[in-house]
Amino acid sequence: xxxxxxxxxxxxxxxxxxxxxxxxxxxxxxxxxxxxxxxxxxxxxxxxxxxxxxxxxxxxxxxxxxxxxxxxxxxxxxxxxxxxxxxxxxxxxxxxxxxxxxxxxxxxxxxxxxxxxxxxxxxxxxxxxxxxxxxxxxxxxxxxxxxxxxxxxxxxxxxxxxxxxxxxxxxxxxxxxxxxxxxxxxxxxxxxxxxxxxxxxxxxxxxxxxxxxxxxxxxxxxxxxxxxxxxxxxxxxxxxxxxxxxxxxxxxxxxxxxxxxxxxxxxxxxxxxxxxxxxxxxxxxxxxxxxxxxxxxxxxxxxxxxxxxxxxxxxxxxxxxxxxxxx
Amino acid sequence: xxxxxxxxxxxxxxxxxxxxxxxxxxxxxxxxxxxxxxxxxxxxxxxxxxxxxxxxxxxxxxxxxxxxxxxxxxxxxxxxxxxxxxxxxxxxxxxxxxxxxxxxxxxxxxxxxxxxxxxxxxxxxxxxxxxxxxxxxxxxxxxxxxxxxxxxxxxxxxxxxxxxxxxxxxxxxxxxxxxxxxxxxxxxxxxxxxxxxxxxxxxxxxxxxxxxxxxxxxxxxxxxxxxxxxxxxxxxxxxxxxxxxxxxxxxxxxxxxxxxxxxxxxxxxxxxxxxxxxxxxxxxxxxxxxxxxxxxxxxxxxxxxxxxxxxxxxxxxxxxx
Numbered sequence: 001x002x003x004x005x006x007x008x009x010x011x012x013x014x015x016x017x018x019x020x021x022x023x024x025x026x027x028x029x030x031x032x033x034x035x036x037x038x039x040x041x042x043x044x045x046x047x048x049x050x051x052x053x054x055x056x057x058x059x060x061x062x063x064x065x066x067x068x069x070x071x072x073x074x075x076x077x078x079x080x081x082x083x084x085x086x087x088x089x090x091x092x093x094x095x096x097x098x099x100x101x102x103x104x105x106x107x108x109x110x111x112x113x114x115x116x117x118x119x120x121x122x123x124x125x126x127x128x129x130x131x132x133x134x135x136x137x138x139x140x141x142x143x144x145x146x147x148x149x150x151x152x153x154x155x156x157x158x159x160x161x162x163x164x165x166x167x168x169x170x171x172x173x174x175x176x177x178x179x180x181x182x183x184x185x186x187x188x189x190x191x192x193x194x195x196x197x198x199x200x201x202x203x204x205x206x207x208x209x210x211x212x213x214x215x216x217x218x219x220x221x222x223x224x225x226x227x228x229x230x231x232x233x234x235x236x237x238x239x240x241x242x243x244x245x246x247x248x249x250x251x252x253x254x255x256x257x258x259x260x261x262x263x264x265x266x267x268x269x270x271x272x273x274x275x276x277x278x279x280x281x282x283x284x285x286x287x288x289x290x291x292x293x294x295x296x297x298x299x300x301x302x303x304x305x306x307x308x309x310x311x312x313x314x315x316x317x318x319x320x321x322x323x324x325x326x327x
Numbered sequence: 328x329x330x331x332x333x334x335x336x337x338x339x340x341x342x343x344x345x346x347x348x349x350x351x352x353x354x355x356x357x358x359x360x361x362x363x364x365x366x367x368x369x370x371x372x373x374x375x376x377x378x379x380x381x382x383x384x385x386x387x388x389x390x391x392x393x394x395x396x397x398x399x400x401x402x403x404x405x406x407x408x409x410x411x412x413x414x415x416x417x418x419x420x421x422x423x424x425x426x427x428x429x430x431x432x433x434x435x436x437x438x439x440x441x442x443x444x445x446x447x448x449x450x451x452x453x454x455x456x457x458x459x460x461x462x463x464x465x466x467x468x469x470x471x472x473x474x475x476x477x478x479x480x481x482x483x484x485x486x487x488x489x490x491x492x493x494x495x496x497x498x499x500x501x502x503x504x505x506x507x508x509x510x511x512x513x514x515x516x517x518x519x520x521x522x523x524x525x526x527x528x529x530x531x532x533x534x535x536x537x538x539x540x541x542x543x544x545x546x547x548x549x550x551x552x553x554x555x556x557x558x559x560x561x562x563x564x565x566x567x568x569x570x571x572x573x574x575x576x577x578x579x580x581x582x583x584x585x586x587x588x589x590x591x592x593x594x595x596x597x598x599x600x601x602x603x604x605x606x607x608x609x610x611x612x613x614x615x616x617x618x619x620x621x622x623x624x625x626x627x628x629x630x631x632x633x634x635x636x637x638x639x640x641x642x643x644x645x646x647x648x
Binding site: 221222223225226227228229230231232233236240241244245318319320321 | 382384415421423432434
């Protein structure tokens with residue numbers, strides 16, 4: 001329990017640091033970004049948007065830095081990120097709230113599936129290391145893993161959505177109104193298949209190779225031979241002795257990947273015009289929507305931190321050696 | 328006497344793509360029920376390969392090239408994998424050289440003891456619990472360590488837990504491959520004595536492998552000395568100790584200082600053992616032997632023959648006898 005408490009404290013400190021950096025950065029930039037922006041829109045900006053920018057970036061205020069910082073912290077806690085410039089007059093919080101579920105649903109689930117499939121394959125391939133299917137699986141995994149993602153996604157989109165027309169070209173669900181219930185669920189799934197497939201196929205190979213390498217090093221450990229000497233069934237040795245130990249390093253990587261899901265699907269969402277956080281960030285950059293960008297960056301940071309925190313906690317259950325502080 | 332294990336002309340070693348090592352060469356021996364056989368030799372003489380070989384536990388690239396192994400009337404070379412798996416632990420178990428690392432780091436001691444039992448015999452949870460406590464008790468480890476993880480135990484405790492596991496199903500044979508090497512001398516001796524008491528109590532046979540001959544002479548019934556993959560001398564312990572026939576055995580005996588008596592100069596054995604990946608012509612000990620007979624020893628490899636009753640030796644010095 002002491003360990004968990006330590007993780008919580010560490011989590012809070014990192015979070016505070018991230019939030020603070022998010023406050024300091026725009027104020028340290030030469031030539032305030034907000035001033036540049038206001039100049040660029042030349043009066044087309046609504047006074048409310050301007051005042052939002054002023055608060056967010058600390059211009060035209062006579063408050064001290066400390067007061068601004070205090071104010072800023074308060075707004076972060078209450079989720080008040082100001083008003084989006086590109087989606088005016090919607091607030092940043094609302095814009096973000098609409099995008100997050102799509103990204104979590106698409107990329108989150110795809111990443112989990114890729115991890116599970118890749119890891120299981122990695123276990124199999126290393127256990128049956130000398131079989132023919134294993135000798136094919138490894139080079140294929142290398143190929144899929146080293147393929148540039150955007151290139152693969154564009155080809156898949158072109159072939160299956162554009163040429164064959166089997167899947168929709170983009171979006172998260174059919175825009176024809178009146179969809180509800182099962183029809184809506186189906187529409188969402190149907191739109192998610194192609195982008196999810198590209199994520200799973202490209203990420204799976206990496207997980208497979210990682211797990212395979214972990215397994216091969218674990219298989220030469222003494223406790224594996226000892227398990228064989230005890231006449232344990234192969235399945236038991238494969239899963240509870242080999243894979244159970246081999247997954248530990250993979251698991252840390254998985255937690256990191258989950259954290260980076262939000263930012264990592266930028267390309268997927270651009271290629272498939274999927275209305276998630278990545279696509280939103282792309283829009284925000286195109287429209288120089290600083291309040292939105294700042295909120296997205298903060299959100300990504302929090303996602304990475306939360307994922308790591310959960311990973312740290314789960315790791316304790318997976319590896320008993322971590323419980324005593326890991327000596 | 329009843330033979331439990333009959334090994335005949337066993338050849339085993341390691342096969343790599345570009346070369347092959349014969350770590351065990353034409354080894355034959357018999358082990359009686361309840362017997363304590365010590366096998367001693369320098370590092371790299373094939374002791375461990377022999378230990379793993381006789382219970383068909385050599386993992387690739389390790390391999391048995393030829394020979395026969397008969398365990399309790401069953402030809403081990405012919406049984407299929409599943410029957411062999413069922414025989415393991417129940418008929419013969421093994422304590423490893425690196426016992427510090429043979430316990431699965433993510434499973435509790437309890438789970439590991441249960442696993443070694445439950446895949447061979449049907450037991451209820453409470454029977455398993457009772458047996459596990461009994462076993463730890465046998466090796467003088469408090470049963471509170473059942474719910475500990477391996478990293479929470481000391482080296483000596485891990486060793487005892489592994490020995491307890493090896494006795495879990497009352498096997499007929501326990502192979503111990505340098506089980507105490509990583510422990511200090513005092514703990515080594517104590518564990519060895521405990522093992523010997525358990526053997527007398529439970530009646531299993533032991534093949535004990537070590538490079539430390541002094542550890543064995545007092546405890547084992549018989550001793551086999553290995554050199555370059557072969558058994559070069561085998562006899563009841565006291566006979567071998569009183570009268571080592573092979574020059575190599577003699578050398579090994581005099582490599583340890585006596586605890587009592589006058590100071591004396593120790594003699595090592597000059598040179599090093601031959602490379603086991605090549606053919607050896609003549610006696611493998613020839614280049615290092617002080618009593619070699621040129622023209623005989625470098626031409627023909629001596630066979631292991633019974634010179635006196637129960638005293639086998641492979642040396643041309645005794646050709647005429």
